Amino acid sequence: MAQEVRPRRPGPPRVLVVDDEAAITDFVRLGLSREGFAVETAPDGRAALSAVDRFQPDVVVVDVMMPRMDGLSLTRELAGDPRRGLIILSARDETGDRIRGLDLGADDYLGKPFDFGELLARLRSVLRRRQPELAAVVRAGSLELDRSTRQARLGERELQLSTREFDLLAYLVEHRGEVLERDRILNAVWGVSFYGDGNNLEVYVRYLRVKLGDQDRSLIQTVRGVGYRLAAG
Numbered sequence: 001m002a003q004e005v006r007p008r009r010p011g012p013p014r015v016l017v018v019d020d021e022a023a024i025t026d027f028v029r030l031g032l033s034r035e036g037f038a039v040e041t042a043p044d045g046r047a048a049l050s051a052v053d054r055f056q057p058d059v060v061v062v063d064v065m066m067p068r069m070d071g072l073s074l075t076r077e078l079a080g081d082p083r084r085g086l087i088i089l090s091a092r093d094e095t096g097d098r099i100r101g102l103d104l105g106a107d108d109y110l111g112k113p114f115d116f117g118e119l120l121a122r123l124r125s126v127l128r129r130r131q132p133e134l135a136a137v138v139r140a141g142s143l144e145l146d147r148s149t150r151q152a153r154l155g156e157r158e159l160q161l162s163t164r165e166f167d168l169l170a171y172l173v174e175h176r177g178e179v180l181e182r183d184r185i186l187n188a189v190w191g192v193s194f195y196g197d198g199n200n201l202e203v204y205v206r207y208l209r210v211k212l213g214d215q216d217r218s219l220i221q222t223v224r225g226v227g228y229r230l231a232a233g
Contacts, residue, residue, distance in 0.1 A: 012036055012037055012038045012137075012139060012144075013036075013037050013038070013058045013059070013127060013131075013134055013137075014037070014038045014039075014040075014055060014056065014057045014058050014059075015032055015037050015038070015039050015040075015057055015058065015059050015060075015061060015123065016039075016040050016041070016042060016048065016051055016052060016055055016057035016059075016060045016061070017029060017032075017039060017040075017041045017042075017061045018041070018042045018043075018044070018045065018047075018048040018060060018061065018062045018063060018066070018071070018074065019041070019043070019061075019062075019063035019066070019089065020043050020044055020063065020065075020066045020067060021063070022043075024063070024089075024112075025041040025043075026041075027116070028041075028061065028116070028119070029041055031116045031120070032120070032123075034232070035120060036138075036139035036140065040055050040057070043066075044066045044067050044068040044069060045062075045066055045068055045069025045070060045071065045073060045074035045077075046068045046069050047068075048060070048062070048069075048074055049069075049074070049077065052078060057084065058083070058084060058085065058127065058130070058131060058134060059084070059085040059086070059087065059123055059126055059127060059130075060074075060078060060084065060085070060086050060087070061087045061089060061119070061123070062074055062075060062086060062087070062088050062089065062106075063088075063089050063090060064088060064089070064090035064097060064101070065090065065091070071088055071089075071090065071101075072088075072097075072100060072101060072104060075088065075101060075104045075105055075106050076104050076105070078105070079104060079105025079106075082130070083130055083131055084130065085107045085123075085126035085127060085129070085130045086105060086106040086107050086108075086126075087106065087107060087108045087109070087110060087119075087122060087123060087126060088101040088106045088108070088109045088110070089110055089111075089112060089114065089119075090109075090111060090112060091111065091112040091113075097109075107126045107129065107130070108122045108125070108126060110122060132148075133148050136148040138170060138173045138174050139173065140173045140176045140230060140231075140232070141231075142154055142155040143169075143173060143212075143219075145166070145169060145170050145173055147170060150163075150166055152166060152169065154212060154213075159211055159212070160211070161208075161211065162207075164189070164190075164204055165204060165207055165208055165211070167189050168185070168189050168201075168204050168205070168208065169208055171185065171188050171189050172185075172220065172228065172230040173230060175230070176230040176231070176232045177229065177230070177231075177232030178229060179223050179226055179227065179228075179229045180227045180228055180229065181226055181227045182201055182226070182227045182228075184227070185201060185227060185228065186200075186201060205220055205228060208220060218231060219231050
């Protein structure tokens with residue numbers, strides 16, 4: 001059924017998870033929330049239709065086997081919006097079901113049980129295809145960077161960053177929670193041919209801490225003898 005394409009509301013990418021297994025929806029909601037997504041859940045296809053109208057998700061993750069309205073029927077109902085992605089989840093990982101779901105308009109199909117990291121990668125891939133400008137945004141807590149416009153915000157406050165500061169902060173955000181070695185950061189942000197003073201990294205980390213109000217170094221953490229880590233919160 002063709003649907004009106006509404007303008008997108010501002011904010012983080014929104015994902016609706018539709019599954020009648022509460023353990024699945026709770027697991028996916030927790031994981032995606034930690035990755036900076038806004039997440040809502042629905043226990044069946046009928047409830048999902050109401051949630052789509054109210055929540056306006058950017059991607060819907062749909063289980064096939066559900067009461068009231070199954071995932072394939074829901075996929076058929078939701079396939080009219082070119083900016084909304086659809087990913088089917090199902091224990092029925094048979095070729096026929098996969099083909100039918102894709103033919104109905106799904107972007108991808110992932111069999112249960114699934115690895116959360118794979119679901120996350122596929123979800124981001126769908127966002128890049130459907131809404132590339134949205135996929136350009138990376139977040140860590142209240143910190144948000146838009147690679148397409150090179151704008152950075154901390155909560156409601158816009159950050160005034162130089163080109164190098166933006167690139168360094170974006171790299172830290174993309175790898176938040178990871179311990180990043182100094183050479184790895186230098187190669188990624190300054191380039192593999194960088195032969196300058198290694199103290200440049202410390203200088204730019206200091207600049208960022210000042211602009212982020214990170215006096216206690218709880219956000220950009222120094223890992224002694226190794227490098228840096230951006231807090232994952």
